Amino acid sequence: NAGVTQTPKFQVLKTGQSMTLQCAQDMNHEYMSWYRQDPGMGLRLIHYSVGAGITDQGEVPNGYNVSRSTTEDFPLRLLSAAPSQTSVYFCASSYGPGQGADTQYFGPGTRLTVL
Amino acid sequence: AQKVTQAQTEISVVEKEDVTLDCVYETRDTTYYLFWYKQPPSGELVFLIRRNSFDEQNEISGRYSWNFQKSTSSFNFTITASQVVDSAVYFCALSVGPEYGNKLVFGAGTILRVKS
Numbered sequence: 001n002a003g004v005t006q007t008p009k010f011q012v013l014k015t016g017q018s019m020t021l022q023c024a025q026d027m028n029h030e031y032m033s034w035y036r037q038d039p040g041m042g043l044r045l046i047h048y049s050v051g052a053g054i055t056d057q058g059e060v061p062n063g064y065n066v067s068r069s070t071t072e073d074f075p076l077r078l079l080s081a082a083p084s085q086t087s088v089y090f091c092a093s094s095y096g097p098g099q100g101a102d103t104q105y106f107g108p109g110t111r112l113t114v115l
Numbered sequence: 116a117q118k119v120t121q122a123q124t125e126i127s128v129v130e131k132e133d134v135t136l137d138c139v140y141e142t143r144d145t146t147y148y149l150f151w152y153k154q155p156p157s158g159e160l161v162f163l164i165r166r167n168s169f170d171e172q173n174e175i176s177g178r179y180s181w182n183f184q185k186s187t188s189s190f191n192f193t194i195t196a197s198q199v200v201d202s203a204v205y206f207c208a209l210s211v212g213p214e215y216g217n218k219l220v221f222g223a224g225t226i227l228r229v230k231s
Contacts, residue, residue, distance in 0.1 A: 031217045042119075042206055042221035050216050058218065090160060097213035102148050104210075104217055106160040 002026050004107035006091050012113045013081040021076040021110050023091030030096035032074040033104065036060065036087040043090060049074055050096060081114045088112070117142045117209050121222035128197050129230050136192045136225045138207030144168075147211050149183065149190045150219070154204040166190065197229045 007022045025032065033048040035058075045058030049068040063085060065077040074093075078085060088111050092104040118141040128134045140149065151163040164174065166183050174181045178195045194201055207222045 031213070033216075033218070035219075035221075040124075040223055042121075042223045043208075043219070044221070045218055048216050048218060056216065088158070092219075094217045095213070096217075102210060102213050102217055103150070103162055103165050104219060105162065106152075108159050 004091055004093050004105055006089075006107035006110050008110060009108065010111050012115065013078070014115050015081060015083060017081050019078050019081065021078075021089055021091075021112070023074045023076065023107060024072050025074075025091075025093040025105075025107075026072065027093060027105070028071060029093035029105075030071070031104075032068065032091065032093045033058070034064070034066065034074070034076045035090045035092065036085075037090060037109075038087050046076065046089075078112075083114045086112060086114045117144075117147075117211065117220040119207050119209050119220055119222035121205075121207055121225050123225045124223070125226040125228070127228040127230065130199060131196050133193060133195050134197050134227065134229075136194075136205050136207075136227065138190045138192065138222060140188050140190065140207070140209045142209060142211065144211045147209060150208040150210070151181065151190075151192050152206045152208065154206065154224070156203070160206075163192075194227075197227075199229050199231050202227060202229045 004025045034046040035043040037043045047066040049055045091107040094104040120139045147168045149166045153161045180193045182191045204224045206224045208219045
């Protein structure tokens with residue numbers, strides 16, 4: 001199992017550009033999430049999904065879009081990048097209810113810089 | 116709303132010292148889960164432990180131990196005989212469970228520096 005994979009590892013964007021951060025998992029996890037990590041603030045939830053075709057907003061959703069067309073993939077789209085979106089982005093996945101452990105497993109992260 | 120507070124921003128110890136990382140949480144839910152994650156300098160997040168709200172037993176795993184006290188809403192983490200490899204950022208996190216999407220609320224993290 002590769003676990004949770006994220007691409008790219010690093011990205012530099014100019015203000016106003018758009019891009020998609022990719023996330024995939026091969027553990028047949030029902031739940032997937034995106035978090036951003038900023039210095040001194042821990043990780044904050046951007047969007048999450050409880051299954052294919054179902055997504056919802058987290059704590060800091062503005063400026064980001066998500067969709068979940070398959071169980072395996074959960075891409076995060078930046079519509080028009082802003083310097084405030086400079087951060088490290090983590091994707092996570094876990095089982096859903098009634099399927100055992102609630103623990104979320106994280107991908108390696110994508111370090112994004114917006115100039 | 117849920118909240119996790121890690122009041123210690125940074126701790127420095129000398130190798131072989133014991134160190135305790137504090138975590139205080141807030142939630143109105145009676146069912147919840149508490150976690151500790153480690154983030155070494157390489158940047159990945161490593162799961163350490165999960166504890167549910169109905170299990171107040173302390174846990175020991177090698178040099179690591181966790182003390183969960185519902186009465187004080189705390190879930191503290193102790194490393195015994197610290198080693199340089201323990202240097203990392205440690206995050207405490209709270210979830211109210213899979214029925215709510217397994218959403219995690221993180222504390223700000225504690226930077227642990229272990230000097231040789």
